[in-house]
Amino acid sequence: MCGICGFVVERRPDYDPDAVVVRMADTLSHRGPDGAGYLKAMPAWFGHRRLKIIDLETGDQPIFNEDGTVAVVFNGEIYNYRELTRDLAAKGHTFRTRSDTEVIVHLWEEVGTDLPNHLNGMFAIALWDTRKRELFLARDRMGKKPLYWAATPQAFVFGSELRAVMQHPGVERKLSPEAVNKYLLFDTVPAPHTILSSVRKLEPGTWLTYREGTPRLGRYWDISFPSPHEKVPSLADASERLVSLLKDAVDRRLISDVPLGVFLSGGIDSSIVTALMCEIGGAAQVKTFSVGFTDATFDESQYAKLVAQKFGTRHHSQTLTADTMLELLPGIIARLDEPLADGSLIPTYFLSKFTREKVTVALGGDGGDELALGYPTFQAHRIARWYSWLPRFLRAAVAAVVRSLPVSTSNISFDYKAKQFVSGMDYDRFSRHFVWIGAIPPDARAGLMAPDFAPGSADAVLEDIPRHLAACQPRDDFDALTYLYAKLYMCDDILMKVDRAAMMNSLEARAPLLDYRVVEHLTSLPTHMKLNGFTMKYILKRAFASRLPGEILHRKKKGFGVPIADWLKGELRPWVEDLLSPRSVSESGIFEPSAVQALWTDHLQGVTDNRKPLWSMVVLLLWVRENLRTAP
Numbered sequence: 001m002c003g004i005c006g007f008v009v010e011r012r013p014d015y016d017p018d019a020v021v022v023r024m025a026d027t028l029s030h031r032g033p034d035g036a037g038y039l040k041a042m043p044a045w046f047g048h049r050r051l052k053i054i055d056l057e058t059g060d061q062p063i064f065n066e067d068g069t070v071a072v073v074f075n076g077e078i079y080n081y082r083e084l085t086r087d088l089a090a091k092g093h094t095f096r097t098r099s100d101t102e103v104i105v106h107l108w109e110e111v112g113t114d115l116p117n118h119l120n121g122m123f124a125i126a127l128w129d130t131r132k133r134e135l136f137l138a139r140d141r142m143g144k145k146p147l148y149w150a151a152t153p154q155a156f157v158f159g160s161e162l163r164a165v166m167q168h169p170g171v172e173r174k175l176s177p178e179a180v181n182k183y184l185l186f187d188t189v190p191a192p193h194t195i196l197s198s199v200r201k202l203e204p205g206t207w208l209t210y211r212e213g214t215p216r217l218g219r220y221w222d223i224s225f226p227s228p229h230e231k232v233p234s235l236a237d238a239s240e241r242l243v244s245l246l247k248d249a250v251d252r253r254l255i256s257d258v259p260l261g262v263f264l265s266g267g268i269d270s271s272i273v274t275a276l277m278c279e280i281g282g283a284a285q286v287k288t289f290s291v292g293f294t295d296a297t298f299d300e301s302q303y304a305k306l307v308a309q310k311f312g313t314r315h316h317s318q319t320l321t322a323d324t325m326l327e328l329l330p331g332i333i334a335r336l337d338e339p340l341a342d343g344s345l346i347p348t349y350f351l352s353k354f355t356r357e358k359v360t361v362a363l364g365g366d367g368g369d370e371l372a373l374g375y376p377t378f379q380a381h382r383i384a385r386w387y388s389w390l391p392r393f394l395r396a397a398v399a400a401v402v403r404s405l406p407v408s409t410s411n412i413s414f415d416y417k418a419k420q421f422v423s424g425m426d427y428d429r430f431s432r433h434f435v436w437i438g439a440i441p442p443d444a445r446a447g448l449m450a451p452d453f454a455p456g457s458a459d460a461v462l463e464d465i466p467r468h469l470a471a472c473q474p475r476d477d478f479d480a481l482t483y484l485y486a487k488l489y490m491c492d493d494i495l496m497k498v499d500r501a502a503m504m505n506s507l508e509a510r511a512p513l514l515d516y517r518v519v520e521h522l523t524s525l526p527t528h529m530k531l532n533g534f535t536m537k538y539i540l541k542r543a544f545a546s547r548l549p550g551e552i553l554h555r556k557k558k559g560f561g562v563p564i565a566d567w568l569k570g571e572l573r574p575w576v577e578d579l580l581s582p583r584s585v586s587e588s589g590i591f592e593p594s595a596v597q598a599l600w601t602d603h604l605q606g607v608t609d610n611r612k613p614l615w616s617m618v619v620l621l622l623w624v625r626e627n628l629r630t631a632p
Contacts, residue, residue: 002061003028003503004073004126004147005159006039006046007168008135010213013154015169021045024167028160030335031075031503037061039071044128044135048073051506053361056257059099066094069130070105075160076123076145077510078103079252084118108136113207116140116220120252120516124202126158135210141221142367142514143191143204143491146499149215150199156210161337163627165199172198173628180590181455182464184440184616187341188492190464195338195623204491221516223483226524228475238525239543242518249515250276253363260361261287263351263509264315266303268540268552269365269374273512274307275547277363283312289355289362291347292319295563303552310549316358320350322571325562330575333619334626335504341439341616342493343564348501356507366494367513370485371522372540373478373531377436380421381477382534384432387425398422416609429477430469430484431462437489439616448595464488478527565611569604576600576614579621588621 005024009017018040025036025047032049039046039062048061054077062071078084081100084107089095093106100121107115108127113136116125122144127136137158139147149158154170165171176197179189191201202208205221233241250273254260262277264270277286288308292301301317308315325346332349355362369375387395399422405415423441424432435441440448442458455461468487474480495511502509512518522530525539532538541553568576578584580600582593596617603610 002051002073002075003031003049003160003164004047004075004124005164006044006073006126007155007157007170008045008128008210009043009155012042017045020168021047024159024164025049027164027167030506031160033506035060037073039073039128043133044071046071046073046126046128051360051508052258053077053508054255054257055097055099058097059101061101063097063099063101063105065105065109070108070127071130072101072104072108072125072127074101074104074123074125076121076140077253077255077508078119078121078123079255079515080120113209113218114220116207122510122514124160133211136207137202137210138207138220139202139204141205141516142486142495142511142519144495144499144511144514146496147202148194148199149202149208151210151215152198156215162194162196162199163337166196166627172196174198175590175624175628177453177455178460180453180620181442181445181449181461183339183341183620184445184613185434185438185442185461186488186493187437187439187616188496189338190488190492201492204487223472223486223519223523225473225475225479232526235529235539235542238521238529238539241521242539242543245515245518245521246272246512247276247280249512249518250363251280252515253510253512254281256361258360259287259358260363261289261355261359262313263355263362263364264288264290264304264307264313265365266290266300266305266307266552267365268537268544268548269368269513270304271307271365271548271552272368272540272544273363273365274311274313275544276512278311278313284314286311286313287358288313288315289351289358290315290317291351292317293347293563294319294321295566298563303555306549306551316354318350318354320347320562322563322567324350325567326571326575329572330622332501332504333622336500336619336623338496339620339623340493340496340500341612341619342497343562343611343615345497345501346562348497349504352502352505352507352509356505360506361508361510362502363510363512364498365513366498366511367490367519368537368540370482370490370494371513371519371530372537373482373527374537375437375485376417376536377433378478378481378531378536379534380436381429381433381481384421384425384429395425399425419609427462430480431465433481433484434462434465434488439612444613448591448599450589450592453590476527478531479523482523564615565603565609568611568614573604576618579618579625580614584621584625588624590620590624591617 028049032051034052035050037048078100084103088106116138123140124145124147125138148165152170157168159165179193183189191203206219209216290304293299402418420436424435442461472483529539585593599610602608
């Protein structure tokens with residue numbers, strides 16, 4: 001696990017390129033505290049920061065091919081590198097290291113831009129071919145590892161994080177009004193956009209080449225679904241295949257030359273990963289880690305403890321209090337390379353911080369909710385269909401009653417869910433999902449945004465939804481939702497959150513459920529095997545029924561949230577009032593101060609629960625203050 005950065009120029013720059021690439025790499029030191037390496041040869045400058053996981057002695061980067069004409073810097077892990085090494089050695093390639101990185105340069109020589117198709121892993125790759133004078137970038141299939149790029153008049157620039165790219169003098173630090181409006185809906189900026197107008201994210205499953213001043217994009221993999229007429233396996237066969245694939249995925253992610261453990265929330269996904277780790281390596285060797293909260297409506301630590309006791313793991317748990325959160329919070333958000341308004345970033349950071357005290361690698365359960373239909377919004381999708389059949393006057397009456405419900409600040413309370421539900425019903429059947437889980441829907445922006453940031457239209461804010469729908473061929477609505485959640489929620493929210501929180505603490509996070517073979521199996525299965533009536537993750541529950549405690553299989557989903565609604569009124573209030581003050585808001589130029597104050601007052605008085613819009617604005621304003629007030 002590492003951080004990569006660099007740039008390619010067409011002519012000798014008028015700045016010191018050696019100093020710039022070092023400065024870029026220094027911003028990534030948290031991703032790689034164990035060493036730095038550089039390629040400094042006109043026209044390519046590469047930087048690398050290393051976190052040592054595999055081949056501790058000889059795996060420093062950049063790594064070259066036999067004659068030094070191909071160089072690579074790489075962030076991630078290649079889980080099938082041993083098989084690839086054997087195959088490439090049999091073809092005559094010479095290996096100088098025992099690292100997984102070296103297979104990349106030799107694969108490039110064999111297959112060129114098709115090389116990502118041969119990799120099973122999580123990765124962001126930057127490769128320079130001296131003979132072709134060509135840069136090659138690639139990102140893993142699901143987007144577990146980030147990769148940013150910018151084509152400027154001075155250079156083509158790339159990096160693992162936006163803050164590294166921003167260190168290059170050719171990259172303009174200008175907020176994108178379009179991206180700001182997307183962020184306020186999605187809690188994050190969906191790829192390929194970034195919060196800056198001048199920078200892009202490389203999308204998952206894609207590669208990019210840059211040669212003679214021209215970038216070219218290509219896709220090598222995407223989530224797909226079979227034909228509706230394709231034969232469906234039996235539930236028993238599908239379950240058996242799922243267990244086999246997941247066990248192999250977990251086994252491959254235990255490859256490490258440093259200690260590893262597992263994030264254990266007590267949910268079904270992380271419990272499955274824990275169970276399989278114990279089967280493969282023995283429970284006595286497995287270290288599990290969880291976070292608890294003093295607010296019982298958010299706390300899941302008792303379920304994590306139950307699973308740990310069931311398997312006999314070496315369990316570690318800590319409680320996140322409001323005082324601890326206040327101590328950590330400003331630093332966490334200030335260190336984000338891009339705004340992210342997912343409140344679960346804080347407990348994920350806290351979990352990563354104390355996990356890193358014991359291990360360097362942690363497995364987790366990310367991916368199960370999106371791929372096996374595990375979110376309550378998938379249940380709501382079915383309810384919404386029935387609700388839409390009601391006469392218009394009856395829907396209006398129901399909405400009026402719901403909006404008058406007393407405000408509760410407990411975790412996913414009934415009034416919160418009901419109010420989100422009716423607000424989303426004003427949108428089409430796919431867009432409403434992102435209104436349900438997002439912060440500020442397009443129709444709530446009137447009077448809130450300053451003129452320069454006013455959204456052109458709701459369609460402009462929502463444009464990524466039809467764009468993604470046009471790229472997939474679903475059998476039904478739930479296939480389409482799987483695709484949309486994977487692209488617009490999992491990739492740029494969940495996986496970004498885990499990557500940044502873990503890497504801020506120099507911890508590598510691995511996700512077995514996102515092994516592409518597991519993904520392809522789950523997306524091949526029909527909806528009823530995943531959402532059976534209103535039973536979510538049906539296939540996972542059936543496949544692992546004999547391995548997991550009944551309390552885990554049948555418990556209600558709680559999520560990994562924090563009591564932000566209450567903390568905004570309490571411990572965080574002085575800090576938030578400073579960020580949301582008319583002076584601070586006016587200086588940002590993004591929002592209208594009076595509208596922000598109205599939202600804040602209504603929340604403090606309990607008139608409405610504005611935790612989501614307020615938190616979204618707080619994160620954005622702090623990010624702008626910390627990142628756009630100084631020159632590179």
